[in-house]
Structures are given as C-alpha cells and as structure tokens.
Amino acid sequence: MSTELDVGLPSVRQLQTLIQDGSEVEVKVITNDLLVGKIRWQDAFCLCLLDHYDQPTVIWKQAIVFLKPKA
Amino acid sequence: MSTELDVGLPSVRQLQTLIQDGSEVEVKVITNDLLVGKIRWQDAFCLCLLDHYDQPTVIWKQAIVFLKPKA
Amino acid sequence: MSTELDVGLPSVRQLQTLIQDGSEVEVKVITNDLLVGKIRWQDAFCLCLLDHYDQPTVIWKQAIVFLKPKA
Amino acid sequence: MSTELDVGLPSVRQLQTLIQDGSEVEVKVITNDLLVGKIRWQDAFCLCLLDHYDQPTVIWKQAIVFLKPKA
Amino acid sequence: MSTELDVGLPSVRQLQTLIQDGSEVEVKVITNDLLVGKIRWQDAFCLCLLDHYDQPTVIWKQAIVFLKPKA
Amino acid sequence: MSTELDVGLPSVRQLQTLIQDGSEVEVKVITNDLLVGKIRWQDAFCLCLLDHYDQPTVIWKQAIVFLKPKA
Numbered sequence: 001m002s003t004e005l006d007v008g009l010p011s012v013r014q015l016q017t018l019i020q021d022g023s024e025v026e027v028k029v030i031t032n033d034l035l036v037g038k039i040r041w042q043d044a045f046c047l048c049l050l051d052h053y054d055q056p057t058v059i060w061k062q063a064i065v066f067l068k069p070k071a
Numbered sequence: 072m073s074t075e076l077d078v079g080l081p082s083v084r085q086l087q088t089l090i091q092d093g094s095e096v097e098v099k100v101i102t103n104d105l106l107v108g109k110i111r112w113q114d115a116f117c118l119c120l121l122d123h124y125d126q127p128t129v130i131w132k133q134a135i136v137f138l139k140p141k142a
Numbered sequence: 143m144s145t146e147l148d149v150g151l152p153s154v155r156q157l158q159t160l161i162q163d164g165s166e167v168e169v170k171v172i173t174n175d176l177l178v179g180k181i182r183w184q185d186a187f188c189l190c191l192l193d194h195y196d197q198p199t200v201i202w203k204q205a206i207v208f209l210k211p212k213a
Numbered sequence: 214m215s216t217e218l219d220v221g222l223p224s225v226r227q228l229q230t231l232i233q234d235g236s237e238v239e240v241k242v243i244t245n246d247l248l249v250g251k252i253r254w255q256d257a258f259c260l261c262l263l264d265h266y267d268q269p270t271v272i273w274k275q276a277i278v279f280l281k282p283k284a
Numbered sequence: 285m286s287t288e289l290d291v292g293l294p295s296v297r298q299l300q301t302l303i304q305d306g307s308e309v310e311v312k313v314i315t316n317d318l319l320v321g322k323i324r325w326q327d328a329f330c331l332c333l334l335d336h337y338d339q340p341t342v343i344w345k346q347a348i349v350f351l352k353p354k355a
Numbered sequence: 356m357s358t359e360l361d362v363g364l365p366s367v368r369q370l371q372t373l374i375q376d377g378s379e380v381e382v383k384v385i386t387n388d389l390l391v392g393k394i395r396w397q398d399a400f401c402l403c404l405l406d407h408y409d410q411p412t413v414i415w416k417q418a419i420v421f422l423k424p425k426a
Contacts, residue, residue, distance in 0.1 A: 006074040009074060011114050011117035014127075015129075028104070030101055031243060032102050033278070044222065048223070055284075057280070057281040058224055060274070062275065064134070065100050065131060065134040066106070067129045069127070071126075080145060080187065081183050082200060085190070086200075133204065135205070136202060138200045152327045153330035156342055204346065207344060207347040208319070210341040210342065211339065244383065248421070261369070269424070271370075293398045293399065295403075298403070299413075352412040353411070
C-alpha cells in the first residue's frame, strides 16, 4: 500500500465528505468496540475521531470493520 | 495492493454484477456481524452497503470473510 | 500482492485441481465458521464456493485459515 | 509497505508530537488489552511504550486498533 | 509480498528442513486450533500439512501464529 | 513488504539487541497466548523463540501484538 491517499477512490471521497460536513459517525472495529464521533482527518493508515469532549482518538484503518453515519 | 480495481478479476466482476442487479446480499465480517443490504459501489479497499432505509454502511474489504446472495 | 494469480504455486495449483475434480472441501475461516462446498473459481483475492443448492458464496482468501477435502 | 516512515502523514506526525511531549497514551490492541505509557519511538512497523517503571514494550502497529491521550 | 519464496530466509529454511526430515509439527492458527502433522510443501502463501491418515490440509501462512516440533 | 530485514529500523535493532544479550522476553500473540523464551533469530516474517528446554518455536511477526523483557 502506498502512503499516498488516492482521493479518486469512492471510499476516500466518502470520508472526506463526512469530514467536511462534520457528520457524526459510528466506527466498528475488530475488537467489537463501536466508536462514535466526528472525523477530523484521514491518511493512508489512520483516521482521527473527535468525541463529544473534542478528545482525539487515532484509529488504524486496518482495524476498521465498517463505518456509517450515526443513527 | 494497488488502489486500482482490477475489473478482470472474477471476484470484482461478481460484485459489479450484484451492484447492477440491485441484489440483496449478506456480508459476514470478522467481528461475526452479518450485514444485509444492496451493494451501491466498491473500490479497492471498501464496498458500500445500503440497508432497507437506504442508509449507507462503508465496509472495509480487509474485514470481509464471505459474501453471498441473501437467502 | 499482485492481482495476478501465480499458477506456478503449489497452493494455487492444488485449488485448481480441486476445482477441476469438483471435489467437496471444508474451508475454515477466521470467524471459526466451517464452510462446505465445491470450489467454482479462485482469483488472487477470493474463491467461490457452491453449496448443495448451487448457491455461491464468495470467500476472501485473507479470511481463510485452512482448507481440506471433505472428510 | 515501505520500511520508511512517511513523516508527512498526519498519523505519523501525531505520534511524533506525542513522543516529543512525553504524553501518556492508551493503546488498544486487537487482543483487547489496553496498554498505557509514554511513546519512546516509532518506526514503520512498531512503536515502543514505556510504562511507569520505564520498562519498554514493543507494540506492532499491525495489532493496534486505536490510540488516544490518557484520560 | 512477492509470490516467490525467499529460500535464504531462516524461517523458510527451517520449514524446508522440517519437510525434508518428515518431522511432526504443531501449528497454532488464529482461530486457536492446533493442527498436527508433517509438512509436505510450502509456498509464499500456504503450507500443506499431512495428518496421520495422509489427508492434506492447506494452511494459509497469514493465519499461522506459531509452529513448533511436536512435543 | 520486502523479504529483506531493514537493520536500520529501531524495532529490528531492538530485537537484535535482545538476541545478542540472550534476554528472556514475553511475546503476546493475537490468540492471546503469552510465549516466553529467548529469541534465537529473526527475519522479515518470523522470529524464533527458545524455551527453557531449548525447544524452538517459530512465531510469525504478523501474529505478534507486543513483546517485552520478561518481568
């Protein structure tokens, strides 16, 4: 995997849209935790989620199972 | 892995057919969740599933165990 | 990983033989499910298993632990 | 994956900042363990965490789910 | 990962020695199964284990945790 | 991933130091097993651990979560 983010990919663009819109998302990871927050940034390896107290959590993409807008 | 989707591959073509036919599928992921919906798009890293309320879920391919037409 | 299937590899050839012989196999995946069926095709990322009703299941190779002829 | 650390990436820079600041972090790994300590160094594959007794633990990045400042 | 097996690597050579000696080994995989048998062959992705009835099991290396001579 | 070991990396050097010093280490793997022993060698894919009876266990790096000096 290149360390460059391919912004032409639908999955990368979808995350960029969620970042710009400041939408709340739910991220399910392989430990079965469900993380909730707003995405601040993404790169090729990680994304950063801000919780309600603006505390950042860096999530490794390799550990993400799925991601969706908060219900 | 390249970020380009190799549309010559049977697995990629099978997903494309499911997208075009709007077929319902079941996706088993490594957390043992079974996600159900219609595939809207795929790229090299992810596919997007729409549930009955047209809510999108982005699933990382790395976390998929198997996928089949809904029984 | 290239998207090309290296047919010189023993593991790839073994699967090809199982496809041609129409042998029933058991596939253990990382969620601990044991899938049973005949392999219809394989590519670099996936293989397709047909169950007794000829329903196809696309299994991601990344999620396979082992595979053996059905006992 | 290259063995070179791409210091232009936000995730790499964020870890570098945490190293320089000597901040305590929580690292959740795929076995569900939560490791706590200060990051001493990172490279392309691993990061090294120092606990309260300055004992080093080398953590493989492939096994990291998320990382955040200690609450 | 290349599909070529680098026979200069200690891990590859160790498996080759176990194949030539016909030694019994225990293979622990990520589902926590412990598979026992003699290694018949390896390639870049898999190894093949023969049980006491000479039935072959193809194990994906990606799913192997550790391997040791049978106690 | 190249099959060559990049000896300039801190993580690779740290393991080399532990090999040279004959230090006892604890290795936590993704099945949650904690393996204890002295590291005899490492390559790009594996490391070899010797237990108290000098029995070798080949551990795949892909399955390692963390590693630390035995407490």
